[in-house]
Amino acid sequence: MSLYISSINSGSNGNCYYVGNNEEAVLIDAGISCTETERRMNRLKLPLSKVKAIFISHEHADHINGVATISKKYNIPVYITDETLRKSGLKIEKKLINNFQDTATVSIGKLTVTAFKKLHDAADPHSFIVSGGNVTIGIFTDIGYPGKELIRYFRLCHAVFLETNYCEAMLENGSYPRHLKKRISGKKGHLSNTQALGLFKKYKPHHLSHLILSHLSENNNNPEIVKKLFKPYEGDVSVIVASRYQETEVYRINPVAGINGLSQKNSLKQEYRQLKLF
Numbered sequence: 001m002s003l004y005i006s007s008i009n010s011g012s013n014g015n016c017y018y019v020g021n022n023e024e025a026v027l028i029d030a031g032i033s034c035t036e037t038e039r040r041m042n043r044l045k046l047p048l049s050k051v052k053a054i055f056i057s058h059e060h061a062d063h064i065n066g067v068a069t070i071s072k073k074y075n076i077p078v079y080i081t082d083e084t085l086r087k088s089g090l091k092i093e094k095k096l097i098n099n100f101q102d103t104a105t106v107s108i109g110k111l112t113v114t115a116f117k118k119l120h121d122a123a124d125p126h127s128f129i130v131s132g133g134n135v136t137i138g139i140f141t142d143i144g145y146p147g148k149e150l151i152r153y154f155r156l157c158h159a160v161f162l163e164t165n166y167c168e169a170m171l172e173n174g175s176y177p178r179h180l181k182k183r184i185s186g187k188k189g190h191l192s193n194t195q196a197l198g199l200f201k202k203y204k205p206h207h208l209s210h211l212i213l214s215h216l217s218e219n220n221n222n223p224e225i226v227k228k229l230f231k232p233y234e235g236d237v238s239v240i241v242a243s244r245y246q247e248t249e250v251y252r253i254n255p256v257a258g259i260n261g262l263s264q265k266n267s268l269k270q271e272y273r274q275l276k277l278f
Contacts, residue, residue: 001110001133003253005159008032008040010141010214011244014062017161017214018250019130019137024052024109027070028128028139028161031062034069040247048074053108055100055115056080057142058122059088071096079106079113083124102126116153119144121188129153134255138162141215144187146199155203159210159253161242162200165190166220174220184220193221193229201233207256214242 001021008016014032018025018041025046030037041048054076057063068090071078079098080088100106106113110133115126120142127150130137136156141163143150154160171181171192183189191199200211213226223241230239242248 001135001255003130003132003135003137003159004046004250005137005161005210005212005253006044006046006250007161007212007214007242007248008037009244009247010161010212010242011216012062012218013244014065015141015215016066017139018046018051019111019139020046020050021110021132023050024111025050026108026111026113026130027051027054028130029057029063030054030066030070031064032066034066034073037066037070044247044250046250051076053098053106053113054078055106055113055128056084056088057118057127057139058120058125059084060122060142063142064088064090068092081124081126084122087123100126114153116149118142118150119147119188121183127153129156135159135253137253141165141191143191144189146191146195151199151203154199155205157205158207158256159212159251160208161212161214162196163191163215164193164196164213164221164226164241165215166192166217167222167225168192168194170222170225171217171220176219184217190215190217193226197229197233200230204237208237209253209256210238210240210251212240212242212248212251216241216244218244 006018009032015029017028077096077098079100100115112131114129118125118127128139135158138157138160
């Protein structure tokens, strides 16, 4: 069974990522308005009524701005940690609030969602993988440093939304105050183009088919810079730069022969054993 993915929006003005099968779907974050989310998903022929859950990575406004309205209008459960909910100030109906735990798996129909902690300047931030039909999708943005957990899960994925937030030279030479530059480039900030490329080059799984470069800074990055940087290393992977102004197309991600749920589980254990040697 295939999974279908799209970036509904990606950037500091709002983040929302769609992962679904033929029957149900989830949103990872909902950082643009309900109206704009509806408009973009309608253009893609992805009805919001198909979304059965929204998972929240952390409380920053560009990840939660549309959550309450979308959840209320479509009666969609929201999965969020207690600390993130407290910090967010979101007003969501109690019956629609669900908690998730680090590394625990949540089943949404035939989809499974696994959260794992990440480094970012938020109360209780998490990244996610969404799996179904022997296909695994990673949503890895707002990460200060590509640590062992990220590497482990990255190597399981058939497609990944991966942060390429800033160009180091643009950030350093730009107009941001020094404290903000340090925050962005610190271990609880964002992934740079170079950090993301390093992760891709060193740990790219052979079954990765799509890499969607995400959460580009408006002031400290440029899609053309990112495309040029990744181009020599694409190989047979489709590399796409997600936009802060419009949705991407819907990409169909297919299972790969020899990669199934059991082998993925064993692969995860093997990766962990290998990483313990570092």
